[in-house]
Amino acid sequence: MDKKDILSRVDHTLLSQTATWEEIRRILDDGIKYGCASACIPACYVKQAAEYVDGKLPICTVIGFPNGYHTTATKIFETRDAVANGADEIDMVINIGFLxxxxxxxxxxxxxxxxxACSGKTLKVIIETCLLTDEEKIKMCEIVTNAGAEFIKTSTGFSTVGATFSDVELMRQYVGTNVKVKAAGGIxxxxxxEKFIELGADRLGTSRLVKIMKNA
Structure with missing residues (x-):
């Protein structure tokens, strides 16, 4: 698999608390240049980013991030606001305590x-695999499948561990055929x-691959 094909599956990501518009703009420019699947950025920059890329790159943002314990009403408001501002994809965090x-x-x-609330936009459900038992991961594969989301996603990248090969393999085994898998964190x-893709990941959340290309 060549690097261009891999990059086409990457959500080029910047979600740090200190992210500035100048840093976000570089993420957008690089996402366009390297043909990434999307740029995943904080919700406060979605409107500005959507106007900046003008359709050249899908904009992804995060909801209930990173802990997932916002009320459902709050997450719905966040989602509707993000979509209204131009978000093409929504990555939400489940309530792990409820699980x-x-x-x-x-x-x-x-x-x-x-x-x-996504109004036809892509929804990815972050389950934070590093905090779950295998039984809980399998249960979330069932729940995400039944709920109709487009993706199940391993991690926020803000907890103890990011994506692992074993988790992606397990998720691909137990999630429905209509649900795709996103591996994120630590790639x-x-x-x-390439290994994550071989094991069944359709999308990758990372910023490092583009940085490797730039440094090369």
Whole structure:
């Protein structure tokens, strides 16, 4: 698999608390230059970014990020606001405490409501695999499939561990055929990226691959 094909699956990401518009603009420019799948940026920059790229690059943002314990109403508002501002893709974080409490119906209903608020835009559901048991990961594959989201995503990149090969393999095994897998967090080489894709990841969340290309 060549690097261009791998980059076409990358959500070029900058979500740090200190991110400035100048840094976001560079992410957008690089995302366009290297043919990335999207730029994943903080919600406060979505409107400015959408106007800046003018359709040349899909804009992705995060909802309930990074901890997931916002109320459902808050997440729905965030989603509607992001879409109104020009977001093409939404990456939401589940309520992990609810999962631990086995409040499965509430999690599924939240995903359904947020998916509806996306108004046809792509929804990716972040389950933060490093905090879950395998049983919980499998349950979330079932819930995300039933809720109708387009993607299940491993990680925020803000917890203890990012994506792992074993998690992507497990998710691909248990998620429905209509749901794609996004690996995010800690993807630091093209070799690792290719391995994630081979194991079933359709999308990769990272900034390092573009940096490798620029440094080369």
């Amino acid at each position: 631990k409490d086995k409040r499965y119906d509430e999690i599924e209903q939240e995903i359904r409501k947020i998916h509806e 630091s080489s093209f070799a690792d990226a």
